[in-house]
Amino acid sequence: MASYEPIPQRAYLKYLSPSIVVLLLLTALPVLFTLYLSTSSLSFASPRPERFIGLRNYDRLLDDIRFLQSIPVSLLFIVVPVALQLILGFIVAVIMNERLPGMKWLRYLLVAPMVIPPIVTGLTWRVLFTPKLGSVNYFLSLVGLDGPSWLTDANWALVAIIIVAVWGWTPFVALMFLAAMQSFPDELYEAAVIDGATWIQSVRHVTLPLLKPTLTFIGILRTMEALGIFPIIYIVTAGGPAAATETVNFYAFVSGFSYLKVGYASAIIVVYFFMLLLIIGPTMRILLRNFQVDS
Amino acid sequence: MKRRSKFTTASLYVVGIIYGLAILGPILWILLLALKNALDAFAYPPLFIFEPTLEHFIAIVQDPEFRLAFSNSVIISTGSVVLAMAFAIPATFAITIMRGRARRNSLLTILLIRMVPGMIYLLPYFVIYSRLDLLDTHIGLIIIYLIFCLPLIVWTLIPVWGAVPLELRESGMIDGANLWQILVLIELPLVRIGIIASGIIAFIFAWNEFLFALVITRRKTVTLPVIITHYMGYEGYEWGKISAASVIIMTPVVVFGFLIQRYMITGLTAGAVKG
Numbered sequence: 001m002a003s004y005e006p007i008p009q010r011a012y013l014k015y016l017s018p019s020i021v022v023l024l025l026l027t028a029l030p031v032l033f034t035l036y037l038s039t040s041s042l043s044f045a046s047p048r049p050e051r052f053i054g055l056r057n058y059d060r061l062l063d064d065i066r067f068l069q070s071i072p073v074s075l076l077f078i079v080v081p082v083a084l085q086l087i088l089g090f091i092v093a094v095i096m097n098e099r100l101p102g103m104k105w106l107r108y109l110l111v112a113p114m115v116i117p118p119i120v121t122g123l124t125w126r127v128l129f130t131p132k133l134g135s136v137n138y139f140l141s142l143v144g145l146d147g148p149s150w151l152t153d154a155n156w157a158l159v160a161i162i163i164v165a166v167w168g169w170t171p172f173v174a175l176m177f178l179a180a181m182q183s184f185p186d187e188l189y190e191a192a193v194i195d196g197a198t199w200i201q202s203v204r205h206v207t208l209p210l211l212k213p214t215l216t217f218i219g220i221l222r223t224m225e226a227l228g229i230f231p232i233i234y235i236v237t238a239g240g241p242a243a244a245t246e247t248v249n250f251y252a253f254v255s256g257f258s259y260l261k262v263g264y265a266s267a268i269i270v271v272y273f274f275m276l277l278l279i280i281g282p283t284m285r286i287l288l289r290n291f292q293v294d295s
Numbered sequence: 296m297k298r299r300s301k302f303t304t305a306s307l308y309v310v311g312i313i314y315g316l317a318i319l320g321p322i323l324w325i326l327l328l329a330l331k332n333a334l335d336a337f338a339y340p341p342l343f344i345f346e347p348t349l350e351h352f353i354a355i356v357q358d359p360e361f362r363l364a365f366s367n368s369v370i371i372s373t374g375s376v377v378l379a380m381a382f383a384i385p386a387t388f389a390i391t392i393m394r395g396r397a398r399r400n401s402l403l404t405i406l407l408i409r410m411v412p413g414m415i416y417l418l419p420y421f422v423i424y425s426r427l428d429l430l431d432t433h434i435g436l437i438i439i440y441l442i443f444c445l446p447l448i449v450w451t452l453i454p455v456w457g458a459v460p461l462e463l464r465e466s467g468m469i470d471g472a473n474l475w476q477i478l479v480l481i482e483l484p485l486v487r488i489g490i491i492a493s494g495i496i497a498f499i500f501a502w503n504e505f506l507f508a509l510v511i512t513r514r515k516t517v518t519l520p521v522i523i524t525h526y527m528g529y530e531g532y533e534w535g536k537i538s539a540a541s542v543i544i545m546t547p548v549v550v551f552g553f554l555i556q557r558y559m560i561t562g563l564t565a566g567a568v569k570g
Contacts, residue, residue: 228412
C-alpha cells in the first residue's frame with residue numbers, strides 16, 4: 001500500500017472547513033447572543049429600548065415558582081420515558097431478533113412512528129385521550145377499567161405525555177438494538193446452548209452484555225433528545241393543566257413568545273443550556289472511552 | 296440454534312403482536328377519523344364500520360391556506376436538503392480520509408451538534424431575524440435547518456462513503472484529475488445511494504420540524520406542521536380537518552421511511568458504534 005504518494009491531508013482542508021465555519025457561526029453566535037440577551041431588559045411587549053440589567057433576570061428566576069417547578073418536570077420527562085424506551089425497546093428487539101415466522105411485518109411497522117411528524121403524533125394522541133372522540137378510555141372500559149380524565153388531571157397529564165413519548169421513540173430504540181444484535185456472532189449462542197443455557201439465560205448472559213455499548217450510546221442519544229421534548233407537550237397538554245407538564249424549555253418558550261419577555265426567557269435558556277452541559281460532560285467522557293471509529 | 300420452549304415462543308408472539316397493535320392502533324385511528332363524518336366521529340362506543348367520506352380531504356385540498364403550506368413545506372424541505380448537501384458532500388469527502396482520533400472527534404462533534412435541542416437557538420434567531428427582516432422567509436428557515444440537516448447528512452453518508460476505497464483517489468490523481476474532479480466524477484456516482492438516503496432523512500427532518508417553523512413563519516411561509524395547529528383554533532377543534540391533514544402530512548414521510556428503512560438504522564450504527 002505504500003507504493004503510491006498519498007494526497008496531502010491539507011488538500012482536504014477546503015472541503016471540510018466551509019462546513020465547520022458555517023456550523024460554528026450558526027450555533028456559537030446564537031448561544032453568545034443568548035448570553036447577552038439574558039442580561040438585557042428586552043421585551044417585545046414594551047416599547048422601551050432594551051438596557052443592561054446585569055443578573056436581575058437570573059435573580060428573578062430564583063423566586064419564580066413556575067420556573068422551579070419546570071425543572072423536576074424536565075427531569076421526569078427524561079428519566080421515565082428513556083428508561084421505558086430502553087426496556088421496552090430491548091424486549092421488542094429480542095423478539096424481532098428471533099425471526100419468528102410471520103412476524104417480519106413488525107420491523108416495517110416500527111418505521112412509521114420514527115418518521116411521522118411529532119406534531120401529528122401529538123395530535124393523534126390528543127384525539128385518543130379526548131373523551132368521546134378518543135379511544136383510550138373506551139378500550140380501558142372494555143377490560144373493565146375506568147379511564148381517568150387524562151388531560152385535565154395534573155398527574156394523568158404527566159402520564160399521558162410519557163405514554164406518547166414511549167410510543168413515539170421506542171421503535172427507534174428497538175430498531176437500533178436489533179441492528180446491533182444482528183451483528184452478534186452465532187457461535188456465542190451455540191456455545192451457550194452447549195453449556196445448557198435456557199433461552200432466557202442466553203438473552204441475559206449473551207445478548208445483554210454484548211448490547212451494553214449500544215445501550216449506552218442510545219441511552220445518551222435519547223436523553224439529549226428527551227431534554228428537547230416540545231411539540232408533543234405543545235399539542236397534547238400545552239403545558240397544562242396549570243403548568244403541570246411544563247418543562248424548562250417549554251417555559252422558556254412561553255416566556256419568550258407568549259409573554260414576550262425576551263430577556264427573561266433568555267435567562268431560562270442559559271440555565272437550560274447548563275443543564276445540557278451537565279448531561280453532555282459525562283456523556284462525552286463515556287463516548288470517548290467506549291467508541292472507536294474506523295472504516 | 297437457540298433453544299426456546301413452546302411457552303417462550305408463544306409469549307414472544309403474544310408480546311410482539313400486542314406491541315405491534317399498540318403501534319398500529321393510533322395510526323389507524325387517525326386514518327378512520329379522517330374518513331368519518333362529524334356524527335360518526337363522536338359516536339360512542341366508537342364506530343369501526345361506517346360509511347367513509349372524503350369530505351375532510353376535499354375540504355383540506357381546496358383550502359388555499361393548506362395548499363400554500365404544502366408548497367412552502369416542499370420548497371423549504373427541498374431547499375434545506377440542497378443547501379445542506381452542498382456543504383455535507385465535500386465535508387464527508389474530507390472526513391473519509393481521516394483515521395483514528397481525528398475521525399472519531401469529528402464524528403462526535405457532528406453528532407453533538409445534531410443532538411443539541413433547537414430551543415437553545417430559538418430566541419436569538421427570532422431576535423436576529425426580526426432585525427434582519429428574515430422572519431417569514433423561506434431562506435430564513437432553510438438557514439436554520441442547515442444546523443440540523445448538515446450533521447444528519449454527514450452522519451448518514453459516512454458509512455456508505457467509507458466503503459469506497461481510498462486508492463481510487465490516488466489512481467484518479469495519476470490519471471491527471473484534481474481532487475474536485477475525483478469527488479464529482481468518480482466518487483459521487485459511487486455513493487449515490489447514500490446521497491439519496493441521507494437526502495431523504497434530511498428532507499424528513501425539515502418536513503417534520505415544528506418549533507422553528509412555528510416561530511419564524513407567519514402568513515407567507517407557514518409550513519404544514521404549523522398550519523395543522525390552526526385547525527385547533529377559534530371555533531373549537533376541527534377534528535375532521537386535523538385528521539385529514541395529519542394523514543396528508545405523514546403519508547410522504549412514511550413512504551420515504553419505508554424506502555430507506557435500512558439506511559435509517561445502519562446510518563446511525565455502522566462504522567460509528569464499536570464496543
